[in-house]
Amino acid sequence: MTAPPQGVTTELAKERSRAAAERTLTSWIQSSLTLMGFGLALASTIDAWNRHFPGSVAPAYAKLAPYVALMAIGVGLFLLTLAIVGHVGRTKNLEGKEFSANALYAMAIGGIIVFGIFAAFAVVVQAH
Template sequence: MTEFEPPPRPTNLNNELAKERNRAAAERTLMAWIRTCLALIGFGFGIDRVVTVLDAGTGDNHIEPLLLSRFLGLAFIALGTIALLAASLDHRRELKRIRRDDYLYTPRTSQALSVAVILAFLGVVAFFGIVLGALLD
């Protein structure tokens, strides 16, 4: 066998190509999660920086809307970080499943739905915090 000899042909080329398509799809999915999580982390960081500047400008550390905004900023950062870790673990698990020869579809909980529910909860908290802050002023 020489150095330039091609590798042996797989026994079932269709299966190998399907595995490659699934692997590429898993890579695209991970990249989409990375973009989404980066946006969440960046948005949370931006909220926290704006609140810090506003808080430093007033000199009063007990303003409720600023505390709510800081909480929301940190919640976005935490959600982005946790979602990124979950997406990375899911990607690794998916690649292991593709490498196996007994690959079978198994339904799983949607990570996107979980993130959407948490974002909806944070939106409701922000909405009521703003409404209550406006009513109390």
């Protein structure tokens, strides 16, 4: 159920709140992109370097790089998922709809846990 229009100043304030929510999610996108970008750049660069110039990357770094990259991408995805849930909650509340983020948070965290279990399983399978 959508709330009926109120005074002009209230409606304008709602629009500002929406813009603020938009900027908040944009900031989270930037932070997550930095984290995921670091992970991707590390993985791609070390992989390309190692394939084309074998032996030029120290074995310890070559072994550690994918784990660091996966961790950075995983943290970026986790933070972005939580930011999406928060954004949906804020915009629904602005529209005057009753919204509880608990169900969405539970779904998001459940999805991340399933994704983590899948990733851990893949690491174990590949390692053997």
